[in-house]
Amino acid sequence: MTSISLPFTDAFLRLGLPFPGLSVPLRVFLTLLLLGLFSGLLVMLYRYETRLIRPRFAVALLTLRLISFALIFLTLSLEPVLARSVKEEVPGKVLIAVDRSDSMKVTDPTRPLAEKLRIAKVLKLVPDLASDAQLEAWAKDCETGGLPRFALLGGEGESRRFEAVVKKIDEVNRLDLCSRILTKDGLGLIDAVREKHGIELIGFGKDVIALPVGADRLAEALSSAAGKKDGQTTLYTDLKLPLIRASKSVGDGVDASGPKLLGVVLLTDGRHNWGESPALRARELGERKVPVFSVAIAPKDPPADIAVVSAQAQAATVFKGSIVPVEVGVRITGWPAGKVKVSLDFPTNPDGSKKPPLEESVDHDGRDAVYPLTFKAKMDEPGPQLMTVTAEGGEKDRFPENNRRSARVNVVKDRAKVMLIDGESRWEFHYLHTCLGRDPNMDIRSTVFRQPRIGKLNDEELRKMGTPANKLPDDLEVLTSYDCIVLGDVEQSQMNPAQREAIEKYVAESGGTLVMLAGKRAMPLEYANAENDPFRKLLPLRNPKAFISDDGFPLNITGEGERSWFLSMGDTAGQNRAAWDRLPLHYWATVGELKDGAEALAVVPGGGVRDRAVIARQSYGFGRVLYVGIDSTWRWRFKVGDFYHHRFWGQVAQWAASDRLLPVTNATGTIRFGTREPIYSGGQEVEFVVRTSDAVKKLGPNSLKGARVIRLPDSVDGKETSVGLIPLTNPDGRPRDLSGKAHDLTPGKYAVELEIPEWTDQLQGPPGPDGRATKLRCTFEVAPPDNEELVDLAANLSLLEELAQAGGGKVYTIENAKELVDALAAQSATREYFIERPLRQSWWILGVFLAFITLEWILRKWAGLP
The missing domain is CATH 3.40.50.880 (Class I glutamine amidotransferase (GATase) domain)
Known part of the structure; x- marks a missing residue:
């Protein structure tokens, strides 16, 4: 279709080509051929009539016939459509997502004083203790001199009020700050947006839940979440989840009937620690004109903290008596200079004894840094070994949960x-x-x-x-x-x-x-x-x-x-x-x-x-x-x-x-399979590997191949439950290997069995209690996960900026979050659609055509032609 704008109007004319189904060049050729053929016939008629009537009558008849032919050709062959666009304001929607992970349940007493006071002013945290003007004056004093300057008369009372204000702010956790941003007790973001648009309010961590929009119920929900452990769902933050939710409800499709999504608002610290980066999802939303706005709830500087950020044994399987390097990373922020003790504890032996821990120390120079350490752990006991690395922070460490991390290794008996x-x-x-x-x-x-x-x-x-x-x-x-x-x-x-x-x-x-x-x-x-x-x-x-x-x-x-x-x-x-x-x-x-x-x-x-x-x-x-x-x-x-x-x-x-042998081998030694490691951390991907010799039938591309994951009972009288079937695929360049990955397994003991019908006879295990053959299986364990949420408690402003820039959004702090409230309240959603009218259905076109045909007939009769 070709569009031609009509001058002095907002309308345009759409023209198409006849002969649909053919290629465009062929359609153009046939159209020109048809146009030339009819035009040639009219010219031949004109030449014939010039010998019978006066030339001026012949020219007039030719003109009327060409205009009539042009009208009929344009209307029937090019299928013209007169169209104009119409924009109208429609209801919009804003998706507000609140980070409910464990890092949002902490308080931030180490925030700069000026920042604390301005947050208290914006969110109306202490109206009974200080006015907005008083809070602003204190904040300016803190920016210039470190502490407010109290008056000589009445200064003691003002000082006590200042201390009470700071104490109250220090007791407010990050989820409570989110509640004040959303409800009328603070900024009133929800009410401001609801005056013109709809709202979808969700909470997210490792999953997504709906949150109540009502102020009282919302405050209660966020307050209870701050003091509650939700298992693995709050141990991680997946910033993709609200963006995925948004992409499903944009309302920009041709047949969209619901409200258009005006933007996504994230109330978060920006610490994404689960799955792939959310940047790709933000770019997809940006292409659909949906901006991502963020309010950074956490301070930009980390609190005083000692955290073990990594602990990894350099070999998954070692021999008894071997020394395995365990590489450790310890992050220290806002901590005074001095030595920090780091120890590696071994698991308790079957006889109840326990090997003395290995100890190292970090010479911290007072600057924020990640210190690498390597422990040389001698593995004296066979079997899966779960070692624990601990950094000692003492009573001053507010987050002892992030001071330890586990490292796993499998120890075999032989040399x-x-x-x-x-x-x-x-x-x-x-x-x-x-x-x-x-x-x-x-x-x-x-x-x-x-x-x-x-x-x-x-x-x-x-x-x-x-x-x-x-x-x-x-x-x-x-x-x-x-x-x-x-x-x-x-x-x-x-x-x-x-x-x-x-x-x-x-x-x-x-x-x-x-x-x-x-x-x-x-x-x-x-x-x-x-x-x-x-x-x-x-x-x-x-x-x-x-x-x-x-x-x-x-x-x-x-x-x-x-x-x-x-x-x-x-x-x-x-x-x-x-x-x-x-x-x-x-x-x-x-x-x-x-x-x-x-x-x-x-x-x-x-x-x-x-x-x-x-x-x-x-x-x-x-x-x-x-x-x-x-x-x-x-x-x-x-x-x-x-x-x-x-x-x-x-x-x-x-x-x-x-890595010589996988854990399980069939009776003939032609198939080996199992997991890469005997113990995995909760939330970690579990990889299954299958290797076959040349004696095993090679599977075709359409062959069924999978690994069934079974959760083993926690007690003797419990029952096994099937978790799911994991598809297996061939790694590149290794046609006789199969691999697959399981995600999101909860802590516990598991078994895996191969589900490959073409190999059924070769996957038989030892007889079961009833004497019947069983399937070969490999067992592994998923241990409780390390808490990634408390490893880094500063705002990840760089990631939030990346998400915002992908679609024209912006990153706000709590201090200037009022700008976001005003911006969302002023936004409007419009829908553009087209009103189209085919010209062949126009009575005006028909009237003009009949007028020219009638005029041609009158002129022809007047000239004496039949």
């Missing part, structure tokens, strides 16, 4: 079983064998193919002396019992194809971890051109080549390498980078291009990340492969002994063992 395989006893093998052999958490076996033996002692005597074997075990199935195999500089002639295939099977089917350690003789260059060799397939690199530097070169750790805890050489990120920078240089390496799906953890200087990888890893079947492209990690012992060398290889061995 890490590691096999070392090398072509000869080179320096790298010698120091690695000695280093890991001294570690009480390692069970080391080794094989060196080329050894200078003289035959005086038999193999059993040599084994007792700790001498490496000179061949692999005859039963290659023994390899599957190892958590990690370190494959050194082995030549093709030293391992036959069956042995190399057994190594591949160990990784792909048994879920083992293979470390490929480069050497100058063979690994990996000798296998680079062996197309179907298992070692070439296992290598995370393609096109390997030697990298040699006479001046030496460092290893540059990539971003992914810094995030890999087993490459950590220091307790903090800064210490880690400094340690890698201090390590001795290397002079030879084998580097290459990353295969698809592989990750570079370290590179040599002078190239890109993907084409000069020297330390890389990749998943391979059930297991994974780590490639170390140097043969000189033993140099890291220079002047420091085993410190860095043992730390690196000990962490690699622990990493290899920590």
Whole structure:
């Protein structure tokens, strides 16, 4: 449709093209063809009539006929519509959302005095103690001199009133402030808006509830919420929820019949800590002309507080006796300088005993900061372990709830079983064998193919002396019992194809971890051109080549390498980078291009990340492969002994063992599944993973595949209840893996069973009490969540500004919230619609057409034409 504005009016003419259903170029062509055809016929008639009548009569007849044809063509072919827009004022609506999370239930006695007094003035908090003029005068004094200047006469009484005012303000929590903003006792936002528009009032935290609009009931609802614990619903703030609610009730659709949404008002501290950012939702509302207004209820500066903001064990699963790093972050704000004690408590042992806590201290310099700490926790008890990190704030700490946070790790009984395989006893093998052999958490076996033996002692005597074997075990199935195999500089002639295939099977089917350690003789260059060799397939690199530097070169750790805890050489990120920078240089390496799906953890200087990888890893079947492209990690012992060398290889061995097997395996060992961790925190996503071998039927894109989550009973006589079915999907690049995530599981014990009809026969578990086969299941636990609400109690003004800017909104403080009340009261909602009238239905057009046809007939008869 084409619109043509009509001059001197607010109307316009819409024209279309005939022949609907055809392409636009073809419709234009046929329209012009039709127009030209009829115009040509009229011109031919004109030429014929000029021989019969006077030319002026012929021209007049041609003009009348062209006008008549134009009218009929315009009316019937182009379907003209005369339209004009009409705007009318309609009822509007404002969505007001009150943050009811735990952070809104606190008071703010540390607000600046001037801010407190102006809040009291705006919200009419102390009308019985001080007038608005008195409050403003005190506020100005506080801004200039710190405290009000009381008069000499009567100053004592004024001072007492001032103290009473401050005390009363300090006792008002944030939800009570919201109540005063909304009701007529304070700003009266609800009444001001309701004079012209409708209101929807909701409360939100991790969910949304409706709030009563009546002043008395609202004040009572918010007051009771301030002193009540609502489980997980108030432990988090999801700022998306009111925006999602708003997007469903905008009232801007073509068929919208309800009131138009004029804006969203958020009464909140802006601390979003659940789910994705609300910014995208705010932008969507902005595109629909719905602004987001916010009133920042919290002060911009945090209160005096000590909070543990993070506590994370660097390995999900470790062996009994292992030392696992637990990284902790402690935020200190508004606190005097001095030492702050931080401790890590271990859980109580089954026999009732308890290991002494680990203790560290933070040297706080008086400035607001987040202090990183690392605890080295030795795990002596098997099973899921829930450790608690606590920062001591003392009696001055108003929020002891945020002083502790939990860290979880699963401890298994065995030692890490590691096999070392090398072509000869080179320096790298010698120091690695000695280093890991001294570690009480390692069970080391080794094989060196080329050894200078003289035959005086038999193999059993040599084994007792700790001498490496000179061949692999005859039963290659023994390899599957190892958590990690370190494959050194082995030549093709030293391992036959069956042995190399057994190594591949160990990784792909048994879920083992293979470390490929480069050497100058063979690994990996000798296998680079062996197309179907298992070692070439296992290598995370393609096109390997030697990298040699006479001046030496460092290893540059990539971003992914810094995030890999087993490459950590220091307790903090800064210490880690400094340690890698201090390590001795290397002079030879084998580097290459990353295969698809592989990750570079370290590179040599002078190239890109993907084409000069020297330390890389990749998943391979059930297991994974780590490639170390140097043969000189033993140099890291220079002047420091085993410190860095043992730390690196000990962490690699622990990493290899920590994720080798998923918790549950079917009878044939072809399917493994379970959760990533044994214990999750309430509100945390629970990830389910399934891995299959090549012997399992590959599922098609339309195959049914899911994981059923079952809540286990809390008591012996309780019943299991099904929570839901979680869909499983294939991760990118891993067609034999499945994964899925469950959300919002409440604290308790759970089990998960696979629901995959095509694998039913392979998912049978042990017989139940009735003798019938049961389904395989994996159990896990969801622990009560850490309270995220009290971690940061200052207003998040940057996020609120982002939400406001997305759609023309604004961020207000309590002090200037009256401007918001006035702005909303002055807003009006309009609806624009069009009044359309097709010209072919107009009697005027018909009359004009008949007039021209009649005039043409009269003129034709007058000229003597038939």
